[in-house]
Amino acid sequence: MRPVGVSSTLLVFMLSYCSGAIVCEKVNLADLKGQANNLCYKDGSREIKCPRNQKLLIPSLMQRVHSPEEYEDPSSCSESVRDNFHDIGRCLLNTSDVQEKMTYEATVREVLQECSQKRYCILESDMTSSIHGLRDLPVGKGNRLPSHLVITHQCVKEQIVLCESKTQTDKEVYISINRLRMSTLGASTCTCTVSGGASDVTLLDVRLGNSNRTGLSIGDKTGSMYTAHGGQQTVHYMKEVRMSQTEWRLHLAVGQDHVPDKIWMRVQGFNSTKVTVTCEEPHVAMPIPVVLGSSSGEHIVFACVGFVAGLVFAGLLFALLLRGDQDSPVPTDQDSRVPGP
Structure with missing residues (x-):
């Protein structure tokens, strides 16, 4: 060798x-x-x-x-x-x-x-x-x-917030996040679309936290140009990515209880041309309802229906008992006397 x-x-x-x-x-x-x-x-x-x-x-x-x-x-x-x-x-x-x-x-x-x-x-x-x-x-x-x-x-000056519905057109657009609002969303995905011409995106300060469930990706129709994930307090600082396509997208995927520490970036058009940044409301992952399967293979929504049915049955039974007590004859003093010899 x-x-x-x-x-x-x-x-x-x-x-x-x-x-x-x-x-x-x-x-x-x-x-x-x-x-x-x-x-x-x-x-x-x-x-x-x-x-x-x-x-x-x-x-x-x-x-x-x-x-x-x-x-x-x-x-x-x-x-x-x-x-x-x-x-x-x-x-x-x-x-x-x-x-x-x-x-x-x-x-x-x-x-x-x-x-x-x-x-x-x-x-x-x-x-x-x-x-x-x-x-x-x-x-x-x-x-x-x-x-x-x-x-x-x-x-x-900050101009647009990721995960909020807003559009901004300028020679340079700054994008950030609202951590307080994102903490209420749970697992979610946010998207921004950049159009109007070729542009540069600079990661001014991106700290995605300790979980690799949170990720940031930048890409166009040809594929992903840049991808970053959370973990070990990694700092993505002043990283520049050049986008040659006239339209590209920014995706942020946030894991449950893993909101990024900081996301701040700048989008600039080539030769001082204007770009349009459109951010959308987040797509929130809906929780899957818990269902139980019967031995015959049927699925029964058990907890809520059973609880409500039990309350209705108990209410009807209580009403019937109460009505029965009201219909029973009340004994009088005369009826209670013992007949003489």
Whole structure:
């Protein structure tokens, strides 16, 4: 048997991992959308806020690292134009270290839980937060320790709710869920149809919960393009799916007592064209009535009919007894006398 060869791609990845250049890719802050918020790892806190009737969208998370040329304490909360920024999404995607991956995932989940789709939030980097663990993960070519977590945010207006009957037409449409209403539906399936032209759908923040009975699928006439299921607190964050067909559908299947933690996505038409999103009322799975089969093979609806028949029979019997007592002759004093000799 020939020895299994190692591909050149894997070798490049391993070399890149050792150097730290690709594992946590350096980014240009000016190229990112949204406003940047710096949270210092040295016992810092940061408030992020949107105007009334708007919600926080978190498009990216980064680590800020002081430039080696600055010759200062890596953990210093000072900020310089020469600082470098490294994308946490790339760190999470490319790292092969299990502990690093868990730390990055925990941070992403904490930031989204605190801020995503809310009007305002406060993030802290103290010992009790998952964010605190990032300060010990070196990044970049020099394997330098980061000084800040950088959160970019945008303020957007929500427009349409999954599992409710509504239609919205715009250049970009935001779709979310109402967890309180969905919790009353039980097992159900919800559908939205997108039409009007080719479009991009971005999973801004999708957390389907711990059950694989809850699933999200995106597809057109050619088949399913993307499928996600709940389980192990998986976060589907800023995942982009390109839909080339002029019409496609989004399906959400919710298992009994397994409402998703969060579903928030954005649909955008290509080249700023408008798209129409139409969501429908959910299809709710109806409970199957309990029936009992007789020895002859017949099916008898037992419980309700038997109970009602018993009540009717008891009522008739009670009425007959009462009427019988009323018709019986009542003895008089004269009838009760004993005749004399």
